[in-house]
Amino acid sequence: MIISVTGTPGVGKTTLSKLLAKRLGYEYVSIKEFAVEKGIGTKVGNELEIDVKKLAEAMSREFRGKNVIIDGHLSHFVPADLVIVLRAHPRLIAERLKERGYPEEKLAENIEAEFVDVVLVEAIGENENVLEIDTSGKEPKEVLDEVLSLIHAGIRRRVGVVDWSSSYEEILPYLRVRA
Ligand SMILES: Nc1ncnc2c1ncn2[C@@H]1O[C@H](COP(=O)(O)OP(=O)(O)OP(=O)(O)O)[C@@H](O)[C@H]1O
Ligand SMILES: [Mg+2]
16 A cells, blocks of 8 residues: 655644555655655755656655655655554644745745645645644654554545644744735
């Protein structure tokens, strides 16, 4: 089974993906590393710009029929049996990305993306089997257990578990830099 783990930058994809791969005995695959290895990314400044169509094709060829966890914020564009969309309160995303030294503009872009459910909406557009998980205030191990219990219960679609709209006032100061 191919399971992709997606979500806004800093939401905890790599942390969960590695735990999940270990627990299920699946291979862990980072999209970034895969793209570099296969030469399907272009370096633009410090960032790697990935051709999503080429990525999806290359990953399909490589992993069809295998048991893998695919980690990355583009992983919902890769054909998968199950997409896990991690969510975290925009305040947590802000704290984590600030700690990484993200410039204000990039911080705002990602907080806004989490606030308005960008990745979830994209994932739903791509795949029927989407599990949305709110990680806010949960330890990685608790997130892992929640994912495993849904998988083991045979649940393949569960969306609509968060709504950040009541936090608008709180996160507005972060968004203001986007004129
Ligand atoms: N459930 C959690 N609770 C608290 N902190 C967490 C949790 N999951 C991850 N973190 C922490 O948040 C930070 C970001 O986690 P991680 O690197 O897994 O995110 P990511 O989604 O893979 O980020 P990126 O998009 O940049 O690859 C790390 O410092 C990690 O330790
Ligand atoms: Mg990561």
